[in-house]
Amino acid sequence: MHKELWNDAAGGFHPASAPDYLPEQALREVQLRRLRAVVDHAYNNVALFRARMEARDLTPDSIQSLADIAKLPFTVKADLRDTYPSGLFAVPMGDVVRLHASSGTTGKPIVVAYTREDIQVWSEVMARALACYGLHRGDILQNAFGYGLFTGGLGVHYGAETLGATVVPISGGNTDRQLMVIRDFGVSALCCTPSYFAHMLERADELGIDIRASSLRVGVFGAEPWSNAMRHRVEELAGIRAYDVYGLSEIVGPGVASECTEQHGLHLFEDHFYPEIIDPETGEPLPDGEEGELVITTLSKRAMPMIRYRTRDITAIIPERCACGRTLRRMRRIERRSDDMFIIRGVNVFPSQVEAALLAVEGTLPHYQIILTRSGGLDQITVEVEVTAEVFSDKVRALEDVRARLAQSIERILGIRVILRLVEPRTIERSQGKAKRVIDRRHD
Amino acid sequence: MSNQDPDWPSENRIWNHSAETLPREEIEALQLERLRAMVERVAKVPFYRDQFEHAEIGPQSIRSLADLRRLPFTTKDDLRRHQPLGFLAVPRKELARIHGSSGTTGIPTFVAYTAQDLRTWSELCARFLVAGGLRPAHTAQVAFGYGLFTGGFGLHYGIERVGAAVIPTAAGNTRRQIDIMRELTPEVLICTPSYALTIADAARELGIDPATLPMRYGHFGGEPWTEDMRREIEDQLGLQAFNNYGLSEVFGPGVAGECPLHEGMHIQEDHFIVECLDPETLEPVAEGEPGELVITNLTREATPLIRYRTRDIARLYREPCACGRTTMRMSRVTGRTDDMLIIRGVNVFPSQIEEALLRVEGTTPHYLIEVDRPGTLDEVRVKVEMRPEIFSDRMDRMQALCEHISREIQTVAGIRAHVDLVEPRSIERFVGKARRVLDKRRLSD
Amino acid sequence: MKLQQLSLFLENRPGQLGAPLEAIAAEGINILTLSLADTAQFGILRLIVREWEQAKQIFEQGGWVVKQTEVVAVDVLDRPGGLASALAVLEAAELNIEYMYAFSLRRDDKAILIFRFEDPDRAIEVLLENGLHVVETEELMRHVG
Structure with a gap:
């Protein structure tokens, strides 16, 4: 590594970013080599994957070109749940140095594992994402x-450390303190969910703190969808540039794809994560430029190859080369999903999880509705549950207790605060066929 | 082993x-x-x-x-x-x-x-x-x-x-x-x-x-x-x-x-x-x-x-x-x-609670911090004396007041506390240094 | 047309309710009506007395936190639908009720509803326009006494 490549002061090029600029041919070669290795690794160590390969008369040798990837079976979220906790691990537990978990589609969590090398790759791609926003050693990053x-x-944290930035690991919550740190510490970048940043701005306004006057210049926002309109608004209000970061824990966490200073699509770190776009109905691959479901193959993950x-x-792959010079392909920002999952404060929520929680308390499933609102810039989830004769009591405290137990049951599964309202019977609208379980008023 | x-x-x-x-x-x-x-x-x-x-x-x-x-x-x-x-x-x-x-x-x-x-x-x-x-x-x-x-x-x-x-x-x-x-x-x-x-x-x-x-x-x-x-x-x-x-x-x-x-x-x-x-x-x-x-x-x-x-x-x-x-x-x-308390691993000074109360208009400087460990987790109750300035005949306002005080305590001291509104002059007055903390946990052998 | 209501802050412990009531009883003050709202930790005692100024003084001297608020009393026929008819009027006028309580009278076939409104003056206007009867203190005394 040339010493002058190390971006000690004035920005520029971080050594970890070299693969961002690989000539296309070289990138495809790296991808094919890694794809063959990861298929071989998964085939030899993951029973579920091997069985699915064998059912299709495939062996690792069936992969001779990148196009051959279309022969391989898909992996879906339910596979992680069905093999919970460690059925998809491809290394012995002794090689695992980290475990993360997220909630699955029902109450049962899904678990993901990392080897030491996996953590290094994750830190590297996240460092490259931060470098995409023009951050470098010496910048103070409030996480x-x-x-x-x-x-x-932890994903952003390790990425920032790899970059050589100073991490303020403030975690979520305590908005006043967040604002104090932004104001007093010369923070250059803030990482959080876009809705939390909107809340911070409102609170700053109440406290008379002008973020524009602070040193903050970059916002790194992810874990939930947000619009360009919101980007323009927060950029204007905070005097920053706001960037999107994409990732999911099944693949690695944040750092799968990231915007660059062009703010036009997210570069996929495709030397480690091979992207495809498929028709969600038929499963057929779609050419670059066409909209469909994003499918990712991890090219270098050891503990849990996907x-x-x-x-x-x-989303869709943007066929044109980016003006920033990176050869990595870009995808459009995610605006919707092909299932009923919604994201609130960075947490993925499936209505089926809420159902499981209500069922656990009441024994039968009451009529309920999930209402998403945004108040003071902060997303809130309200679950309305119709009171049944079984749970009704004339004592306020007894009703309050039912309400609290329902709320706790949901909070335990989702890990976020919910507002639970008991409503009168038959006040939640019934519709023919599929009930409208989720009402999203956040963008009203 | x-x-x-x-x-x-x-x-x-x-x-x-x-x-x-x-x-x-x-x-x-x-x-x-x-x-x-x-x-x-x-x-x-x-x-x-x-x-x-x-x-x-x-x-x-x-x-x-x-x-x-x-x-x-x-x-x-x-x-x-x-x-x-x-x-x-x-x-x-x-x-x-x-x-x-x-x-x-x-x-x-x-x-x-x-x-x-x-x-x-x-x-x-x-x-x-x-x-x-x-x-x-x-x-x-x-x-x-x-x-x-x-x-x-x-x-x-x-x-x-x-x-x-x-x-x-x-x-x-x-x-x-x-x-x-x-x-x-x-x-x-x-x-x-x-x-x-x-x-x-x-x-x-x-x-x-x-x-x-x-x-x-x-x-x-x-x-x-x-x-x-x-x-x-x-x-x-x-x-x-x-x-x-x-x-x-x-x-x-x-x-x-x-x-x-x-x-x-x-x-x-x-x-x-x-x-x-x-x-x-x-x-x-x-x-x-x-x-x-x-x-x-x-x-x-x-x-x-x-x-x-x-x-x-x-x-x-x-x-x-x-x-x-x-x-x-x-x-x-x-x-x-000193008078520092450690509550669920968080260091808390009574002066922080006082500061939190000061942020809520109308509250008195008369308060008592009760720390207990009823089961296994520390619980903090902050008793705050009621005053005409902050009293409302509406239940929702009173509950909102408790939440407001509790939120300020969370912001300043980083802990969740129960706020108990108590009647005026029910907190004991001390001559000289007030006793602000009642720690009911047994923390030493 | 508005009635003066006194509200007291009480801790929710045994015996807390008796003391303030005894204090005014000792001065011969009769309670026309009262209501109690409570949580696990504290309660709000709301009461209406004719000598409210004197009662307020007694409470204040006794060290209670007391607040005086204006409420509106309406009488309706004590029969099915009596309350609903009054509420329908308020709802139609989009008047916000902050809380209410009610009691029925022994002698007449009337029930008295006590309302706390965000905007009592407008509420009275609406009630009168719709032919409802707003009860004044003296009248309430007669009903109850």
Whole structure:
């Protein structure tokens, strides 16, 4: 590594970013080599994958070109749940140095594992994402993503360390303190969910703190969808540039794809994550430029390789080369999904999880409705549950207790606060066929 | 613990053999050399430069370890007065991490780490983790909070350093913690001692015998606890419980930790000099007598502190331990010389509660903080006297008031407190210094 | 047309309710009506008395936190639909009720509804326009006494 490539002060080029600029041919060669290795690794170490390969008369040798990837079976979220906790691990536990978990589609979590090398790759791609925004050694990065089993906090944290930035691991919550740190510490970049940043801006306004006057110049927002309109608004209000970062824990966590300073699509770190776009109905691959479901194959993951993982996120590959010079292909920002999952404060929620929680308390499933609102810039989830004769009591405290137990049951599964309202019977609208379980008023 | 540990031979149970079993005279020689270098380094920090100049002290003044006593003390107030990061001894761009600790007011004090400091911290934690059973093949569940104000990171990196697997569950969502324990079978649990008991309680509620949970070793810290609690944790969870000590001002966890003999915590003397002083006279107490711990950093790069007054009361023991480590040991922390409370691992000063109340218009300065541990978790009730200015005949407004006060307390002090509105003049008035805290927990043997 | 209501802050413990009531009883003050709203920790005692100024003074001297608010009393026929008819009027006018309580009278076939409105003056206007009867203190005394 040439010493002058190290971006000690004035920005520029981080050595980890070299693969961003590989000539296309070289990139495809790296991808094919890694694809063959990861298929071989998964075939030899993951029973489920091997069985699916054998059912199709495939062996690792069936992969001779990148196009051959279409022969391989898909992996879906239910596979992680069905093999919970470690059925998709491809290395012995002794080689695992980290485990993360996220909630599955029902109450049962899904677990993801990392070897030491996997953590290094994750740190590298996240460092490359931060470098995409023009951040470098010496920048102070305030990480307000939640730390814990959620991959957002620790993923960004390790990426920033690899970059050589100073991390303020503030985690989520305590908005006043967040604002104080932004104001007093010369923070250059803030990482959080876009809705939390909107909340911070409102609070700053109440406290008379002008973020524009602070040193903050970059916002790194992810873990939930947000619009360009929102980008323009927060950029204007905070005097920053706001960037999108994409990832999912099944693949690695944050750092699968990232915008660059062009702010036009997210570069996929495709030397480690091979992207395809498929028709979500037929499963057929679609050419670049066409909209469909994003499918990702991890090219270098050891602990838990994912072959053709169906993300359920709808996007399209942008065929043109980016003006920033990176040869990595870009995808459009995610605006919707092919299932009923919604994201609130960075947490993925399936209505089926809420159902499981209500069922656990009441024994039968009451009529309910999930209402998403945004108040003071902060997303809120309200679950309305119709009171049944079984749970009704004339004592306020007894009703309050039912309400609290329902709320706790949901909070335990989702890991976020919910507002639970008991409503009168038959007040939640019934519709023919599929009930409208989720009402999203956040963008009203 | 058996000597036939399958995954690591017993003689390797000391992580850093050369550092932890150094002969006394070599430890002291190393300390002297590092102390001299440190005095030179901190002379860049305006706070120390002024004091050194005033007292005409320089590196040459340190001829023996006894000369440490010529150096000035550093207090929490000094840190607060030089916020943010007035104690920085390296350029800002060399910082890799910033952490904080709560101050006596709503303004926290911040401490910083260079990349080298983070490596040192990992090493310190690796040492006590290994002394307490952690092996490279193990999985450890870290149920400590991660964030600006916690030492959870030190342990996380320490486990990585050893090569074991981390499950970073962080604190909270106890039932999920138990699910994960049962599915991923960690050998080691890391959390506050009271949270360990909460986990045992929650397991029983789920119909699970906590002793059947897979953990064999537990590392507990972040709040004071007792030998009774250790026995309870060990009995209930069926594991061996280890105590460790540290504070973020001087690094975080890793200042000292227990070996399997559980006869005090080994102080990592190649990185810290720990004195035990009479808090009134500031003279050293006799060996084995309780006194205030005063700690000097020997290797910290970013924010090194000289003679930091911890306000923690403990005892020091110099006789060598049968485990083979040659380092000095310290007892549990048995008290404080100030009114700081530790609640669920968070340091809280009554003055912070007062500040929170001041932010809510119309509240009185008459309040009482009641701390209790009804089950296994600390609970705080702040009793606030009702006044006409804040009374409303509407229930929703009254509840909103309680929530408002509670939110301000959370913001300033970082803890969740129950707010009880009480009738005027129902809180006892004191002549002279008011008694603000009623601590009903039993925190010492 | 508005009635003066006194509200007291009480901790929710045994015996807390008796003391303030005894204090005004000792001065011969009769309670026309009262209601109690409570949570696990504290309660709000709301009461209407004729000598409210004197009662307020007694409470204040006794060290209670007391607040005086204006409420509106309406009488309706004590029969099915009586309350509903009054509420329908308020709802149609989009008047926000902060809380209410009610009691029925022994002698007449009337029930008295006590309302706390965000905007009592407008509420009275609406009630009168719709032919409802707003009860004044003296009248309430006659009903109850």
